[in-house]
Amino acid sequence: MAASARAVLELKGIERYYVQGEKKLTILHGLDFAVHAGEMVALVAPSGAGKSTLLHTAGLLERPDGGDVLLGGRATGRLSDDQRTAMRRNDIGFVYQFHHLLPEFSALENVMMPQLVKGLSRSEASRRAGELLDYLQVGQRGHHRPAELSGGEQQRVAIARAVANAPMVLLADEPTGNLDPATADHVFKALEALVRQSGLAALIATHNHELARRMDRRVTLRDGKVVEF
Numbered sequence: 001m002a003a004s005a006r007a008v009l010e011l012k013g014i015e016r017y018y019v020q021g022e023k024k025l026t027i028l029h030g031l032d033f034a035v036h037a038g039e040m041v042a043l044v045a046p047s048g049a050g051k052s053t054l055l056h057t058a059g060l061l062e063r064p065d066g067g068d069v070l071l072g073g074r075a076t077g078r079l080s081d082d083q084r085t086a087m088r089r090n091d092i093g094f095v096y097q098f099h100h101l102l103p104e105f106s107a108l109e110n111v112m113m114p115q116l117v118k119g120l121s122r123s124e125a126s127r128r129a130g131e132l133l134d135y136l137q138v139g140q141r142g143h144h145r146p147a148e149l150s151g152g153e154q155q156r157v158a159i160a161r162a163v164a165n166a167p168m169v170l171l172a173d174e175p176t177g178n179l180d181p182a183t184a185d186h187v188f189k190a191l192e193a194l195v196r197q198s199g200l201a202a203l204i205a206t207h208n209h210e211l212a213r214r215m216d217r218r219v220t221l222r223d224g225k226v227v228e229f
Contacts, residue, residue: 008201015066029224042212093162097174108142132160152183
């Protein structure tokens with residue numbers, strides 16, 4: 001990552017807690033964190049540390065109880081639900097451990113879907129989807145449905161879908177967790193090439209320490225705060 005790269009995702013003073021009966025369970029406490037353009041950050045933390053809460057808050061799926069999330073320098077705390085939905089659709093890509101592809105549609109159609117929702121024409125969405133699948137080396141499988149694809153192919157299609165609308169931020173939760181080591185390596189290389197080429201800011205939660213060491217930074221969660229390794 002270039003030293004001059006701008007902070008694309010910023011979390012400032014984030015507080016997140018849940019109330020269980022008479023108890024207040026604090027998950028994130030005064031958390032400050034940023035991810036920069038073209039940077040891959042590995043989030044390595046044990047279950048229950050708040051990893052999912054951090055990803056959901058960063059991805060505008062949950063509102064923080066304090067602090068603010070900035071995307072491309074824009075504060076999101078006071079945005080309406082509709083405005084937050086639009087930012088999620090246009091500015092944030094999500095990749096999960098399970099691919100969540102729509103089984104009745106082909107790989108190409110799955111990647112076209114977010115673009116059609118955004119308002120692109122079918123021909124333009126198809127062209128861009130094809131280019132992404134080619135880039136991730138699954139273009140020849142574009143007309144196959146998810147059940148006809150291998151695990152690694154499914155996850156590369158899921159990555160293509162996540163970046164179809166050219167988001168600023170990519171959030172991934174165990175994207176190689178269901179894959180064997182060799183396939184996980186192929187998927188990670190494809191993801192890394194995409195981040196470097198596009199300038200995405202990528203935050204990737206993983207339990208795979210070998211993959212984590214290949215990213216620009218490794219962080220964990222301790223006492224509700226992000227701590228560098």
